[in-house]
Amino acid sequence: MSFKLLARSASRLPRLALAISRNSLPLASTYSQHSQYRHHSTKTVRLTAENYPDVKRDPRFAHLTDTDLAFFRSVVGDKQVITDSNDLAAYNEDWMRKYRGQSKVVLKPKSTSEISTLLKYCNEHLLAVVPQGGNTSLVGGSVPVFDEVVISVANLNRVRSFDETSGILKADSGVILENAESFLAEHGAVFPLDLGAKGSCFIGGNIATNAGGLRLLRYGSLHGSVLGLEAVLPDGTIYDSMHSLRKDNTGYDLKQLFIGSEGTLGIITGISILCPARPRSVNVAFLGLESYDKVRETFRRARADLCEILSAFEFMDRKSQVFASRFTGLPHPLAGEDNTDVPDYPFYVLIEVSGSNKEHDDAKLESFLESVMEDETVADGTVSQDETQLKTLWRWRESISEASTMFGGVFKYDVSLPLPKMYSLVDSVAERLKEKGLLSFEDSSKPVADAIGYGHIGDGNLHLNVCVREYAKEVEEALEPFVYEQVQANRGSISAEHGVGFQKKHYIQYSKSPVEIQMIKDLKKHYDPKGIMNPYKYI
Ligand SMILES: O=C(O)CC[C@@H](O)C(=O)O
Numbered sequence: 001m002s003f004k005l006l007a008r009s010a011s012r013l014p015r016l017a018l019a020i021s022r023n024s025l026p027l028a029s030t031y032s033q034h035s036q037y038r039h040h041s042t043k044t045v046r047l048t049a050e051n052y053p054d055v056k057r058d059p060r061f062a063h064l065t066d067t068d069l070a071f072f073r074s075v076v077g078d079k080q081v082i083t084d085s086n087d088l089a090a091y092n093e094d095w096m097r098k099y100r101g102q103s104k105v106v107l108k109p110k111s112t113s114e115i116s117t118l119l120k121y122c123n124e125h126l127l128a129v130v131p132q133g134g135n136t137s138l139v140g141g142s143v144p145v146f147d148e149v150v151i152s153v154a155n156l157n158r159v160r161s162f163d164e165t166s167g168i169l170k171a172d173s174g175v176i177l178e179n180a181e182s183f184l185a186e187h188g189a190v191f192p193l194d195l196g197a198k199g200s201c202f203i204g205g206n207i208a209t210n211a212g213g214l215r216l217l218r219y220g221s222l223h224g225s226v227l228g229l230e231a232v233l234p235d236g237t238i239y240d241s242m243h244s245l246r247k248d249n250t251g252y253d254l255k256q257l258f259i260g261s262e263g264t265l266g267i268i269t270g271i272s273i274l275c276p277a278r279p280r281s282v283n284v285a286f287l288g289l290e291s292y293d294k295v296r297e298t299f300r301r302a303r304a305d306l307c308e309i310l311s312a313f314e315f316m317d318r319k320s321q322v323f324a325s326r327f328t329g330l331p332h333p334l335a336g337e338d339n340t341d342v343p344d345y346p347f348y349v350l351i352e353v354s355g356s357n358k359e360h361d362d363a364k365l366e367s368f369l370e371s372v373m374e375d376e377t378v379a380d381g382t383v384s385q386d387e388t389q390l391k392t393l394w395r396w397r398e399s400i401s402e403a404s405t406m407f408g409g410v411f412k413y414d415v416s417l418p419l420p421k422m423y424s425l426v427d428s429v430a431e432r433l434k435e436k437g438l439l440s441f442e443d444s445s446k447p448v449a450d451a452i453g454y455g456h457i458g459d460g461n462l463h464l465n466v467c468v469r470e471y472a473k474e475v476e477e478a479l480e481p482f483v484y485e486q487v488q489a490n491r492g493s494i495s496a497e498h499g500v501g502f503q504k505k506h507y508i509q510y511s512k513s514p515v516e517i518q519m520i521k522d523l524k525k526h527y528d529p530k531g532i533m534n535p536y537k538y539i
């Protein structure tokens with residue numbers, strides 16, 4: 001496969017800049033020769049409860065009994081009650097192998113009414129509950145901390161209806177995002193959310209965590225797209241607002257309470273969501289840039305010049321691309337024939353445009369790229385020529401999250417920051433870890449291998465991944481609350497899109513005022529007075 005390289009002639013484009021920033025790492029090819037990469041090491045799991053002696057099991061909660069199990073079996077059937085310790089492992093542990101709970105039972109109901117019966121029982125018998133979707137949380141939000149009962153919505157996986165005129169999809173919460181997307185593709189529509197974990201995450205979990213993803217820039221947040229919900233409250237009451245209404249101005253918009261509630265107010269069982277028409281032409285450009293300021297300038301120009309066809313604007317730092325290269329094994333998109341002449345820019349940008357007229361959209365993208373390369377805002381780039389290339393270019397962005405676990409583990413920070421300050425957080429964190437003698441790529445006796453930055457620059461959202469060889473407590477202490485203090489000082493948010501979960505439970509005050517925290521606690525107390533829903537997390 002060969003990509004169309006944008007003009008590399010001297011007249012329109014500076015020569016490939018192989019000079020690297022001061023903090024540079026070896027080039028991708030050299031870097032990948034290091035032997036310290038370990039795919040999904042099994043040695044680094046952190047046992048949540050053991051490592052957090054200040055987090056205690058709430059003594060008000062009951063312990064699971066045989067009577068409870070017999071009741072659960074009578075509701076959902078024997079097969080949907082999982083108690084075998086081997087089978088439980090996948091539900092107790094998150095995909096980063098960072099958090100692990102000790103639940104003794106997973107329930108897999110098949111309907112909203114079964115969930116209602118189960119929750120009513122758990123509430124009456126003071127059994128704490130963790131709702132679980134695809135278990136792709138990045139903040140330890142979807143696994144138990146102690147022995148909570150896991151209620152999985154995996155068996156609620158039907159599309160209920162799709163109205164092609166209005167674009168409204170109604171579906172169970174356990175539909176996998178990618179399946180929803182494929183279904184909609186057949187009907188000329190698109191799900192207004194896309195993210196790297198689409199093959200595993202559930203749309204109900206996306207809503208419970210208010211996932212942001214790769215195209216928020218185009219489609220806005222789920223707070224705008226979700227038109228209605230069905231959810232079961234902790235006492236078993238079914239809240240049904242599965243409307244098809246774009247406009248409903250009758251006071252409090254209660255469904256919003258569940259969007260981003262992280263399973264603390266009930267279990268979402270159904271969603272009604274507005275799905276835009278599927279763009280007929282989509283194109284992606286992958287660019288190399290010489291500074292973060294140039295990344296920002298390119299974004300400013302993209303917004304102004306590409307206007308309504310701009311559908312994603314993502315940025316990746318050099319180190320994140322080194323990781324992606326190693327992880328995917330793909331030839332670099334900006335490399336020469338046979339993957340020679342591998343470029344080495346401190347920053348890369350992925351721009352997606354989508355619209356309804358290919359000729360028009362291509363011409364617009366081309367003239368934008370010509371203009372940013374003409375004045376050397378962008379140093380180098382390539383544009384996809386077909387869908388395969390488009391997907392390959394996206395891999396350079398989408399694979400980073402998983403690639404960041406290659407050394408064994410990762411501390412993930414997902415913050416909103418004003419654009420001018422955004423990247424300096426990555427530098428200051430790396431410096432701090434070095435000063436403390438914790439970071440070295442070369443020296444494998446150090447717990448931290450590297451700190452990388454990438455994210456949805458179009459949404460002001462930075463992903464800072466601190467890639468570790470082990471989940472050492474001293475690393476966590478060097479990072480927290482340091483990262484959150486920096487974010488607060490710049491009036492950012494400690495969670496742009498991943499949520500609070502277990503990881504940020506003690507830090508919510510860095511983003512919410514005492515009045516807001518009190519209002520949240522009041523709501524929680526009102527709807528979940530016994531506190532059974534996803535305890536030890538969020539608030
Ligand atoms: O793993 C991360 O830190 C980011 C995951 C996801 O939000 C992404 O944008 O790729």
Ligand SMILES: [Zn+2]
Pocket residue numbers: 213455456463497
């Ligand atoms: Zn993200």
